[in-house]
Amino acid sequence: MILIVNYGMGNIGSVSNALDYLGGKHFISNDPNDLGKADAYILPGVGAFAKAMQNLRELRLVNELSRQVLEKRKPFLGICLGMQLLAKDSFEMGYATGLGWIDGHVCEIEPSDGLRVPHVGWNGVMFKPDTQLFQRLDEGCHFYFDHSFHLQCPRDLVVATCEYGGDLVAALQMDHIFATQFHPEKSQRNGLKLLRNFLNFVAAV
DSSP states (O other): OEEEEOSSSSOHHHHHHHHHHHTOOEEEEOOGGGGGGOSEEEEOOOSOHHHHHHHHHHTTOHHHHHIIIIISOOOEEEETHHHHTTSSEEOTTSOEEOOOSSSOEEEEOOOOTTOOSSEEEEEEEEEOTTOGGGTTOOTTOEEEEEESEEEEOOGGGEEEEEESSSEEEEEEEETTEEEESSBGGGSHHHHHHHHHHHHHHHHHO
16 A cells, blocks of 8 residues: 655645556555555655645654654655655755755756756656666656756666756665656656556565
């Protein structure tokens, strides 16, 4: 059973619909008492980093989510803003601290070569071989992005990148913790394959 964390930052319905299509059992909640009922978590998100962390704290989700994922080692998938929140901090609209699960920082994309910011639309993704999230996907496959800030983190955590004025982190993995900068729930067939790979991982563990 997967819990989609509803903390008021968007895309809940799209993720739920994708899991319904795949037959993935899930429920949606923002109650910290429900976190222990789940076998895995998806943290989607669109919007500002500081507001997202404020919402998570006000809903009293931070400590219990961290306990379930870091101590009990339940699988986790962060999507877009949900990936960035794993970092120590962000410089979006001032300084804000994140969940701090990884040694990372969120910085603004610096436009170059006439590229626009935000980075919106389809982009090819290059991933490491034998990466769980990208099983049965073709190298260079396209996913849908929508972001103005990007995550900087240790390279050993990065499992996929995209080219947009330089290499940007497109996906990461730290053991049972996965995250994507792109939106699999908006990425049609490739996105459904990626979500299926996450479901397969949850079932295996």
